[in-house]
Amino acid sequence: MSDITIGQYVEGRSLIHRLDVRVKLILMLCGITFVFVAGNYFSMALITAFTIFIMLLTGISLFKYIKSIKAVIVIVLFTAILNLFYGSGEPIFKWGFMEITKAGINNAVFVAARVILVVLMSGVLTFTTSPTDLTDGLERIMKPLKIFHIKIHEIAMMMSIALRFIPTLFDEFNKISNAQKSRGADLESGNFIARIKAFVPILIPLFISSFRRANDLATAMECRCYNGGDGRTRMKVLKIKPRDIIALSVSVLVFVGVILCNVFLPSPVR
Amino acid sequence: MSLLEVKNLTFEYGTGKFRNPALNDVRFSLEKGEILSIIGHTGSGKSTLVQTLNGLLKPKSGTVCLDGENIFSSSELLKKARFRVGLVFQYPEYQLFEESVFKDISFGPKNMGLDNEEIDRRVFEASSFVGLRGELLDKSPFELSGGEKRRTAIAGILAMEPEILILDEPTAGLDPGSGRNLIENLIKLRDKKGTTILIVSHSMENTARISDKIMVMNAGRCEIFGTPKEIFSQEKRLSELSLGIPQITRIMKSLKQRGCAVRDDILTVDEAVAELVSLLSKGESL
Numbered sequence: 001m002s003d004i005t006i007g008q009y010v011e012g013r014s015l016i017h018r019l020d021v022r023v024k025l026i027l028m029l030c031g032i033t034f035v036f037v038a039g040n041y042f043s044m045a046l047i048t049a050f051t052i053f054i055m056l057l058t059g060i061s062l063f064k065y066i067k068s069i070k071a072v073i074v075i076v077l078f079t080a081i082l083n084l085f086y087g088s089g090e091p092i093f094k095w096g097f098m099e100i101t102k103a104g105i106n107n108a109v110f111v112a113a114r115v116i117l118v119v120l121m122s123g124v125l126t127f128t129t130s131p132t133d134l135t136d137g138l139e140r141i142m143k144p145l146k147i148f149h150i151k152i153h154e155i156a157m158m159m160s161i162a163l164r165f166i167p168t169l170f171d172e173f174n175k176i177s178n179a180q181k182s183r184g185a186d187l188e189s190g191n192f193i194a195r196i197k198a199f200v201p202i203l204i205p206l207f208i209s210s211f212r213r214a215n216d217l218a219t220a221m222e223c224r225c226y227n228g229g230d231g232r233t234r235m236k237v238l239k240i241k242p243r244d245i246i247a248l249s250v251s252v253l254v255f256v257g258v259i260l261c262n263v264f265l266p267s268p269v270r
Numbered sequence: 271m272s273l274l275e276v277k278n279l280t281f282e283y284g285t286g287k288f289r290n291p292a293l294n295d296v297r298f299s300l301e302k303g304e305i306l307s308i309i310g311h312t313g314s315g316k317s318t319l320v321q322t323l324n325g326l327l328k329p330k331s332g333t334v335c336l337d338g339e340n341i342f343s344s345s346e347l348l349k350k351a352r353f354r355v356g357l358v359f360q361y362p363e364y365q366l367f368e369e370s371v372f373k374d375i376s377f378g379p380k381n382m383g384l385d386n387e388e389i390d391r392r393v394f395e396a397s398s399f400v401g402l403r404g405e406l407l408d409k410s411p412f413e414l415s416g417g418e419k420r421r422t423a424i425a426g427i428l429a430m431e432p433e434i435l436i437l438d439e440p441t442a443g444l445d446p447g448s449g450r451n452l453i454e455n456l457i458k459l460r461d462k463k464g465t466t467i468l469i470v471s472h473s474m475e476n477t478a479r480i481s482d483k484i485m486v487m488n489a490g491r492c493e494i495f496g497t498p499k500e501i502f503s504q505e506k507r508l509s510e511l512s513l514g515i516p517q518i519t520r521i522m523k524s525l526k527q528r529g530c531a532v533r534d535d536i537l538t539v540d541e542a543v544a545e546l547v548s549l550l551s552k553g554e555s556l
Contacts, residue, residue: 172364175359175364176364176365178321178326178359179359179362179364179365180365180377181326181352182324182326182352182356182357182359182427183365183377183378183381183426183427183430184352184353184377184378184381184382184430185377185381186381200367201365201367201377202367204367205364205365205366205367208364208412209364
């Protein structure tokens, strides 16, 4: 139980793993945007192929990606089926008051493809980037927000500390709940209210130890002269490397391709 | 029939690729009123073993029998085992949660479904037994000192009056005085109530002083099982398992090597004093 991982980072040395986290973040956001820009089967095929190409580059087993789709499959099916019946035009299939049109089928396919692609793209990001790198990248990207007096460094620091302590708290929770079970605490039976009440003997010690830990951590950080983000240098300095430029250019080419397909090739019936 | 009998106990953390065997065919038995110490280096499976004994962890195979009945054979017996076998975790002071010391100690007895009168009696008895002054009972447990918190937590288990009391490194982080005090109290508890006690310990001195039997664990196995004298005569084997012998035993051994006519199976300071006094009174010099 102590080996739970936060996020779904899969360690690796692939090209995608080594890309600058800022580039990855921006490309993922653009990618998701272009999934919605893609308006016909040709552009959709192009962006799908691109996504699969990136997935293969990560070197992570496709099984893991399929698993991440599984989590949203209900939503995908639900929206797709709903869309199936909401097309206008000539019905090609009729059953009672329900009718399926060509536009309906098109809508269903597009909705399903879009949700799945979005999940896959975010999968590529979270599988290949450790949570600490991710917060680091977010901090860098959001730096310009400083002019609005948003404390980006503090927010990022809080996020990474929170991530760091989730496994610790999980361990602690197990320990305390075992200790209370040894004193006869019954966590499993009873109605909803009784069960919530049964957790009080676990949550109070957990809160107290969290405060103690927070205190210790603050002292430890101060002992190492931490005083916020101003003038703080980094151990890992992010640098744009040739591979990042290549990744950016290839992606831009694909995105341009999507637009060209949209403009010059026939759109499906809507 | 033994009070506690453990047979072929095997336990694993995780499954599949992440399988991590923690106990491997552990077997031992314990009679009523005995004190058993479990020693072994970090990760040898001590803490896992004690958590299977009151049914917190379900073993992969093997049985834990109380009075001949396997506690894992029915949920009824398992529930009973929680109360018959009291487990004091490592650093138990982190489990305190109630608004007063009294209420915290009464948490266990309350869960047993006892009536108020009996709960009061047990709380007062347990708290005076561990040496908590009466005026502390109304205080919040979070205002107490570290040693007092530890005593409160142990009293919380004692108040359940378990037949078998298990303590996982009870003296860790206590000052020497409090540690000694705790160990003496445990011996008193056994003598007065006949409680069977099982201690996981890193202190060879305490172990030698208190135990009737000692179990040495290594890599999830019971490596050696025997009386303190049997165990601590195997210094070489123990040091291979990154364990040692009590300091006083080492001193007496080296005295013997230098030609003094002393026994080398002495385990406690008291024994050593008696031995040396008798030696000196015979007119021999060291």
